[in-house]
Amino acid sequence: MKRILTGDRTTGKLHLGHYVGSLQNRVRLQDEYDTFIILADIQALTTHFEQPELINNSIYDVAIDNLSVGLDPNKITMFLQSKVSAIAELTVFYSMLVSVNSLRHNPTIKTEAKQYGYDDLSYGFLGYPVSQTGDITFCNADLVPVGEDQLPHIEQARKIVRRFNNLYGRGQAIITEPEGLISNTPRLIGLDGNSKMGKSAGNAIYLSDTTQEVNAKIKSAVTDKNRISLRDKGNPDICTVSKYHEVFNYSEYQNICEMCRNAKIGCVACKKLLAKKINSILDPFRDKRTYYEEHKDEVRDIILDGSKRANIVGNETVEKVKRAMSIHIE
Structure with a gap:
């Protein structure tokens, strides 16, 4: 080996x-x-x-x-x-x-x-x-x-x-x-959309974050700044949340992008979908983390x-x- x-x-x-x-x-x-x-x-x-x-x-x-x-x-x-x-x-x-x-x-x-x-x-x-x-x-x-x-x-x-x-x-x-x-x-990239996710940049979701912390951080993530209302068509190519969907929610990524471009999903709903997906990934880690933090x-x-x-x-x-x-x- x-x-x-x-x-x-x-x-x-x-x-x-x-x-x-x-x-x-x-x-x-x-x-x-x-x-x-x-x-x-x-x-x-x-x-x-x-x-x-x-x-x-x-x-x-x-x-x-x-x-x-x-x-x-x-x-x-x-x-x-x-x-x-x-x-x-x-x-x-x-x-x-x-x-x-x-x-x-x-x-x-x-x-x-x-x-x-x-x-x-x-x-x-x-x-x-x-x-x-x-x-x-x-x-x-x-x-x-x-x-x-x-x-x-x-x-x-x-x-x-x-x-x-x-x-x-x-x-x-x-x-x-x-x-x-x-x-x-x-x-x-970081939640601010300006650089890679980093410990010192204040733009990271940590593996140790709680469900509530993940929800709050994704809620604050940068999206298409030109999209003011739900009726406006979005541009997922310049959206941080879209890039996260591509990594963590790839099976739904194309559909989410299409809905965004056609104003069929708002940024709030899109962020909630992402937060749910990321929390589902982190939940098993949280169980093991609890054990090791107690031991x-x-x-x-x-x-x-x-x-x-x-x-x-x-x-x-x-x-x-x-x-x-x-x-x-x-």
Whole structure:
């Protein structure tokens, strides 16, 4: 069975965008691959180092989000990044093999630095693609599920692994060269219609939201601003609610669009249909969430047990790496 490495930064609860973009795919892949789920608390520090309480609280939030959507703790290895020493060691070794210029020219780094308003990058932020290489390779992951915007990080990891193997492998691959498993799932825009759904943008429906919260958020979602009354014909192509119907209510999407264009359904009724559909998706997750929130000791044990397994695997990898680099003594 091939191995997958995927996961989330612990910077807050996960939302529908995460579910559409990655979580539902993880649930499917856990039956096909040896799945490692990283709770990336160290990487969270690259942008949230001044909010340690948020990062700490989010460890449980993110773990429960993953478990509530259907990830089975008996099938996956969920671990805390900061508890796996091999990741830190490999990050140091790999940092010798990558230039500062290549990191500065990484398009994802550029985009995220602009997003956070960073003019003077910290060492940790600039180098987190190197740390990600440690995340991926400590367990010799074969595949990393990513969106197209994360491909530069995967390519950076592949370059580092190739250079390491060429320098120290003596004709053998000490480290597995990972491949990106591209997800073709749609990127969910925010309720405001102006950007992708994001934790910090205030435009998200969270997996932990109650029925009432979902109803209220969808009620406030942006629709066709030119449609003033029910008699006006709408344009679903520029309507946020329509785009959500396409993702979550696809069987009814064409019919809803047709009714909108012909003024046979109003925005209020359209939003109620969407809210009902999304709540029907979230209801099973809510049941599991209630269980895990009432049994946080069980969640803690899942994380700690996963971290133990991750350390066993990681220590074996580091031992091979050190031997290949001739920096060990008997």
